[in-house]
Amino acid sequence: MVKKTLIKQYAWVILFLILSIGSYFAGFKPGLTIYSNFQKSFIEMLVFVPVIFILVGLFDVWVPKETIEKYIGKESGILGIFLVTFLAMLQAGPLYGAFPVAYILYKKGAGVRNIFIYLGAFSSLKIPMLGLELGYLGLKYTLVRSLVSLPLFILVGFLMEKLVGDDFKVKDAN
């Protein structure tokens, strides 16, 4: 039974691998390109995502709910915005890696507004990404883009709180 669900869960991955191996032997170019694209994203995921989960697990056991409620809960105000932005800046990896963190923040009592500000800051201000941006696009662009993005994702946080506010829930996706 366990095996069956496992196969079902990984159905697309298995199919993909079979097709990739087939492409390799048949010399099917598009298949090989797709595989090499996959590989690049896969490496990115392997590099960052497992680490995120270790941190999420540690965060879960060490940080008490009261602390999160107090500092980034519903009534936390500007300090809360500042704290979630700072927390997000310290992270790395692709956006889907931030969803589990959003889940743990929600579970610990973070406010709706702050959860979305967290996602905004994660997407546009995380330090590892700013490093890449600086290298490829220069200081002026990085500064301008960061400063223009900041008020906008905070605004999105406020709008989300207003629009989904009370019936908002984050579920553990598995």
Next chain:
Amino acid sequence: MVNNAIIFAVVTGISLLVSLIFDRKKTLLGLKKGVKIFIGMLPPFLNILILIGILLYLIPQEAIVKYVGPNSGALGFFIAAIIGSITLIPGIISYPIAATLISKGASYGVVAVFMTTQMLVGVVTLPLEIKYFGKKAALLRNALNFVAALMIGLVVGWLMRLW
């Protein structure tokens, strides 16, 4: 990216060590929780990566450079926003694309909207996001961030020209 990864891993390693010193049992519980969530998340993550691989094939870099390059105007800006929203290209690939765009004469506004939608809006990851936040919140978040990204692109483009 490799340097970032090393720093990130070292910081996590130190946190883990400190956590172990303070409370072994708690740390193991935390690790177990983390691993459990990770294993549960792995299939949807891998599916997203496969989709990204296919999308990157369907929308090759040369096409991106061609359609949102210099003199592509308002249409180019809009195409950049759409491509950026649909795809989720890892930073190691997307930043070089952005730099190529600039060197080929694309405007900073186009690059800003492309990179910002890339980061803030995720059509490919939407099914996963819905699992976490529910349909309403996930769709709203993407819609609002799409508008925000357009504004960021316009304002950044304008400021870069002005400055």
